[in-house]
Amino acid sequence: MTVRRHDPDRRDRIIDACLDLIAEVGVAGVSHRKVAALADVPLGSMTYHFAGMDELLREAFGRFSRSVSDGFEQRMSEATDVETARDAVVAIITEDVFDTQRDLVLTHELYTLAAREPAFRELTNAWMAQSRAALERHFDPVTARMLDALIEGLTIHRALDTEAPRRETVTEAVRRITAGV
Amino acid sequence: MTVRRHDPDRRDRIIDACLDLIAEVGVAGVSHRKVAALADVPLGSMTYHFAGMDELLREAFGRFSRSVSDGFEQRMSEATDVETARDAVVAIITEDVFDTQRDLVLTHELYTLAAREPAFRELTNAWMAQSRAALERHFDPVTARMLDALIEGLTIHRALDTEAPRRETVTEAVRRITAGV
DNA sequence: GGGCGATGTGTACGATCGTACGCAGAGTGG
DNA sequence: CCACTCTGCGTACGATCGTACACATCGCCC
Known part of the structure; x- marks a missing residue:
C-alpha cells in the first residue's frame, strides 16, 4: 500500500x-x-x-479569483496619487493580468461558468467589488466603475485580438476615462 | 426505417x-x-x-459570431453622425448585446475556446475587426479601438456583476472616451 | 499490547461517450 | 422494371466517466 x-x-x-x-x-x-x-x-x-466536481470547481476558482484580485489590489495600493494610479492601471493592463496564458484561460473559464450558474457569479461579484474598491482609493466611484470596465475590455482585446492595442493607446484611454476628475 | x-x-x-x-x-x-x-x-x-466535435463547434460559433457582429454593424450603420453614433453605442451596451442569457453564455464559451485554441481565435479576430470597422464609420481608428474595448468591458460587467452600471454611467463613459475627437 | 474509532483508498458498477462500419433504401440510367 | 450507385443511418465496440462502498491501515486510549 x-x-x-x-x-x-x-x-x-x-x-x-x-x-x-x-x-x-x-x-x-x-x-x-x-x-x-x-x-x-x-x-x-x-x-x-x-462532494463532487462542482465543489472542486468552486473551490478552485475561488482560490484563483482571490489570488488575481489580491494582486490587483496590491498594485493599486502602491500608487500614491492619481498620476501613479493611472500608471498602475496601465501596467495592470499591459503587463500583469494576462501575462500568462494560464490566467487568461482560467479567467474566461470562470466567466463562462458565471454566465450560466449563479453560484459562480458570487465569485465574479466579489472579484469585481474588490477591484472597484481598490480603484476607489484613487478615483471617485463612478469613474472607478468605468475604469474597471475599461480594464476588462482592454485586457480581453489584448488577449483575443491579433493586433493588440499599443501601449500609448491604453495610456490615452485611461487618461480619457479619468479626465473628468 | x-x-x-x-x-x-x-x-x-x-x-x-x-x-x-x-x-x-x-x-x-x-x-x-x-x-x-x-x-x-x-x-x-x-x-x-x-468530421468531429471540433468541426461542429467551429461551424456553430462561426455562425453565432457572424450573426452578433452583423447586428452590431447594422446598429452602427443606422447612425448618421457622431451624436447618434454615441447613442447607438449606448443602446448596444444597455439593450442589444446580452439581452438574452443565451448570447451572453455563447460569447463567453467562444472567448474561452479562443483563449486556448488559435483556430477559434480566428473567429474572435474577425468579430473584433468587424466591430472596429463599424465604429470607424463615425470615429477615428484609435478612438474606435478604445470604444470597442469599453463596450466589451461594460457589457461583461453588466452581465456578471450584481449591481449593473446605470445607464447614465454608460452614457458618461462613452462620452469621455469619445470626447477627444 | 490490544482493541477501536477515524481516516483514507482500491475497486467495481452502470452510464455515457466518440467513432467506425456494414447495409438499407432512394434515385437514376438503361 | 431492373440493376447499380451513392447517400445516409442503425448499431455495436472499446474507452472513459462519476460515484459508492467495503475494507485496509493508522493513531490513540486503556
Whole structure:
C-alpha cells in the first residue's frame, strides 16, 4: 500500500492540479481521474475531499479569483496619487493580468461558468467589488466603475485580438476615462 | 426505417441545436448524442455531416459570431453622425448585446475556446475587426479601438456583476472616451 | 499490547461517450 | 422494371466517466 496517509497538503494539491488542468484542457476536459493523476493522489481521494466536481470547481476558482484580485489590489495600493494610479492601471493592463496564458484561460473559464450558474457569479461579484474598491482609493466611484470596465475590455482585446492595442493607446484611454476628475 | 432522407436543412438544424445546447449546458456538457436528440436527427448523421466535435463547434460559433457582429454593424450603420453614433453605442451596451442569457453564455464559451485554441481565435479576430470597422464609420481608428474595448468591458460587467452600471454611467463613459475627437 | 474509532483508498458498477462500419433504401440510367 | 450507385443511418465496440462502498491501515486510549 502506498503509505500516503497523513498528507495535510493533499487537498491543496488537488485544487492546484485542478486549476492547472483547467488551464490546459478546459473545464470540458477535466475529470476526477485526470486531476487525481496530476495531483498524484488516488482516485478515491477525490470523492473523499470533495462532494463532487462542482465543489472542486468552486473551490478552485475561488482560490484563483482571490489570488488575481489580491494582486490587483496590491498594485493599486502602491500608487500614491492619481498620476501613479493611472500608471498602475496601465501596467495592470499591459503587463500583469494576462501575462500568462494560464490566467487568461482560467479567467474566461470562470466567466463562462458565471454566465450560466449563479453560484459562480458570487465569485465574479466579489472579484469585481474588490477591484472597484481598490480603484476607489484613487478615483471617485463612478469613474472607478468605468475604469474597471475599461480594464476588462482592454485586457480581453489584448488577449483575443491579433493586433493588440499599443501601449500609448491604453495610456490615452485611461487618461480619457479619468479626465473628468 | 424513419424516412428522413433528403432533408436539406438537416445540417443547419444540427448547428442550431448545437448552439442551443451549448447555451444551456456549456461546451463541457455537449455530446454528439445530445445534439442529435435536440436536432431530432439520428446519431449517425453527426459523423456524416461533421468530421468531429471540433468541426461542429467551429461551424456553430462561426455562425453565432457572424450573426452578433452583423447586428452590431447594422446598429452602427443606422447612425448618421457622431451624436447618434454615441447613442447607438449606448443602446448596444444597455439593450442589444446580452439581452438574452443565451448570447451572453455563447460569447463567453467562444472567448474561452479562443483563449486556448488559435483556430477559434480566428473567429474572435474577425468579430473584433468587424466591430472596429463599424465604429470607424463615425470615429477615428484609435478612438474606435478604445470604444470597442469599453463596450466589451461594460457589457461583461453588466452581465456578471450584481449591481449593473446605470445607464447614465454608460452614457458618461462613452462620452469621455469619445470626447477627444 | 490490544482493541477501536477515524481516516483514507482500491475497486467495481452502470452510464455515457466518440467513432467506425456494414447495409438499407432512394434515385437514376438503361 | 431492373440493376447499380451513392447517400445516409442503425448499431455495436472499446474507452472513459462519476460515484459508492467495503475494507485496509493508522493513531490513540486503556
